[in-house]
Amino acid sequence: MKDANKGSAATLDGKGLRIGIVQARFNEDITDALAKACLGELETLGVASEDIDHLDVPGALEVPVALQALAERNRYHALIALGCIIRGETYHFELVANESGAGVSRVALDYRIPVANAILTTENLEQAIARQTDKGRDAARVAVEMARLLGPSGSP
Template sequence: MFGAEQGTAPTLDGAKLRIGIVQARFNESITNALAAACRAELLALGVQEKNIDHVLVPGALEVPVALQAMAEREQYDALVALGCIIRGETYHFELVANESGAGVTRLSLDYQLPIANAIITTENMEQAIARQTDKGRDAARVAVEMANLLDTLN
């Protein structure tokens, strides 16, 4: 994904948005960095600190249920999913990556609510470290852009 052409986004303004973040604690050093980068970018885009709610869950498989609880409150313009799944020696990597990703996507569609999925999946810790800041920042930008887009479509 490095060097991928992402296109040019419109000017992003998060001043009127309320954003919820769900962060998995598993691989906490990575997810803390994802969360810090995401929060910093949200603030840089104008989202007010008081309009950012941030909750922690044990791991990536628990992210969707917390997102669902937040979506059901009907007070967020967008949500962000943060986590880090690093391949191990068993099939568990595929299970966690596939199920957490499918859960996030299903919730976004069911609730018609943008959810920026920054549950990163990597082969090793080095790849995770290389992606933690950019992916956290990207998630914030996706959340703001999609919240603004859906506002214009509704």
Template structure:
């Protein structure tokens, strides 16, 4: 049995088949233009991978620090095969950037480990708006693909 393989997967790979999956997305509203673009790219890719529109739940929270508690609430439902965290943290002039980036990342990881649910973390941590714009579409798509692949992987291991 093949457990790991290097390189990107082709969209026809069965590990990217989302037809039977239910996905929850938590989107931070802070830096809305960026997070809306992340969410749209993510949703579009999930649909392209076969996830039914009715099997995608999107909830919004104020900012990246609120993402983990919303993920935890979704995980409590036990109906999601995978979750996705979307947000954008842009470095400012204070230590606040590091605090938000570190704490939101740790919270996302903790929820995934505590609930044994895969979470694709696409909370961007960037130096400026130009970096965020350059990443918003690819990272949204990447999160969808990672969520579907990991949901299928965990199902195959179980």
């Protein structure tokens, strides 16, 4: 059974929401495309550009600490993590993917703030390119929907 309160792109309203975005620069062509799609969707959903703070960090492992710094400001309704990790020939892919994902989740749970995780983890560049636009838009929608679900107090 579908919940009538579930947000669709047509019903999500980002007006009045403050959103923080942390973007990893590694694989910058992909993360720039993620950011462009995310920012465009936030605008479509009514989030004012002056209510969006957008930070860059070197890579996916640095994203959680930057999210934590934003969460500690206690001024955002939701946060968004943007990055791209492409499998290589070493264990490094698993380490970065697992640790960045766990760190993003930890920030959300520790600070009781929605964090939309759009750190792509792909086998190759082609997969990353295929996902960059949709996942950027999805992150914006998730952030707005979860911000509205949890409300300003951080609870439903």
